[in-house]
Amino acid sequence: xxxxxxxxDDLEDIAKKIQNMxxxxxxxxxxxxxxxxxxxxxxxxxxxxxxxxxxxxKGAKRLRSTRPxxxxxxxxxxxxxxxxxxxxxxxxxxxxxxxxxxxEKSLEAKDKIAEYGGKRITDGDVILTHCNSxxxxxxxxxxxDEGKNIxxxxxxxxxxxxxxxxxxxxxxxxxxxxxxVDSAVRYKMRGVDKVYVGADTVASNGAxxxxxxxxxxxxxAHESRVPLTVCAETYKFSNKTTFGELxxxxxxxxxxxxxxxxxxxxxxxxxxxxxxPSKYVDSIITEKGVISPDGAYRIIKEMEE
Numbered sequence: 512x513x514x515x516x517x518x519x520d521d522l523e524d525i526a527k528k529i530q531n532m533x534x535x536x537x538x539x540x541x542x543x544x545x546x547x548x549x550x551x552x553x554x555x556x557x558x559x560x561x562x563x564x565x566x567x568x569k570g571a572k573r574l575r576s577t578r579p580x581x582x583x584x585x586x587x588x589x590x591x592x593x594x595x596x597x598x599x600x601x602x603x604x605x606x607x608x609x610x611x612x613x614x615e616k617s618l619e620a621k622d623k624i625a626e627y628g629g630k631r632i633t634d635g636d637v638i639l640t641h642c643n644s645x646x647x648x649x650x651x652x653x654x655x656d657e658g659k660n661i662x663x664x665x666x667x668x669x670x671x672x673x674x675x676x677x678x679x680x681x682x683x684x685x686x687x688x689x690x691x692v693d694s695a696v697r698y699k700m701r702g703v704d705k706v707y708v709g710a711d712t713v714a715s716n717g718a719x720x721x722x723x724x725x726x727x728x729x730x731x732a733h734e735s736r737v738p739l740t741v742c743a744e745t746y747k748f749s750n751k752t753t754f755g756e757l758x759x760x761x762x763x764x765x766x767x768x769x770x771x772x773x774x775x776x777x778x779x780x781x782x783x784x785x786x787x788p789s790k791y792v793d794s795i796i797t798e799k800g801v802i803s804p805d806g807a808y809r810i811i812k813e814m815e816e
């Protein structure tokens with residue numbers, strides 16, 4: 512779902528769509544969060560600056576609650592909310608400007624990552640991707656536009672099957688793509704040249720938090736000596752992890768997997784993300800360039816300056 516499809520939606524409408532996964536992908540979630548705060552101040556018709564500040568804090572809290580693992584959303588909110596203005600109109604103007612700027616920077620980052628990532632793909636490559644990453648897809652499309660003869664293998668990505676979105680987008684673009692079930696990754700890895708995935712969060716130690724199953728893909732790639740590349744904007748890097756805070760792994764409703772009523776005596780878990788250790792990541796492509804996982808800490812410290 513793109514931002515133009517959120518025409519007329521207020522903050523609560525957007526929050527519900529993020530929470531229900533109508534808006535998917537860390538980058539799109541971040542841009543939607545920035546847009547939600549922008550809509551909040553645009554719809555505010557009071558004249559009490561303290562009341563507006565209170566509404567913004569409540570709105571930010573509501574947005575944060577929708578997807579706790581997505582640091583991109585947290586960083587988007589922090590970027591938009593870092594303002595110093597007096598009066599209602601000044602505050603509204605600052606929030607609108609910062610939200611618009613965040614969205615603009617996010618889209619610029621997407622284009623740069625597509626270019627950097629696409630250049631690292633070579634003619635004849637078979638690329639495996641997991642879930643639905645606009646960053647990874649952008650890089651694949653860039654390489655295709657350069658005339659490279661490539662093929663893509665995409666996982667189904669249970670339980671929400673975001674892989675269906677990936678195969679639809681790539682096939683409509685003309686790129687040869689094969690869909691596999693998640694458990695077929697190790698079997699298919701023997702014919703893969705590169706793995707491209709996205710990220711919801713990058714920790715200070717270079718660990719990557721992404722869609723559940725990413726760590727298994729990474730293990731299979733490592734076993735087969737296939738390089739795994741992560742495509743992620745720098746606003747997905749978590750500064751909290753430099754101080755020892757662990758990334759919260761979101762658990763969603765078991766009904767996304769199966770009807771719990773059919774198995775009343777069974778405990779059903781539905782974790783949405785997992786952590787891939789940095790030793791299984793070959794490189795991370797950001798809008799600032801290609802870094803090793805060890806470079807994540809430097810990126811985070813630069814963001815704090």
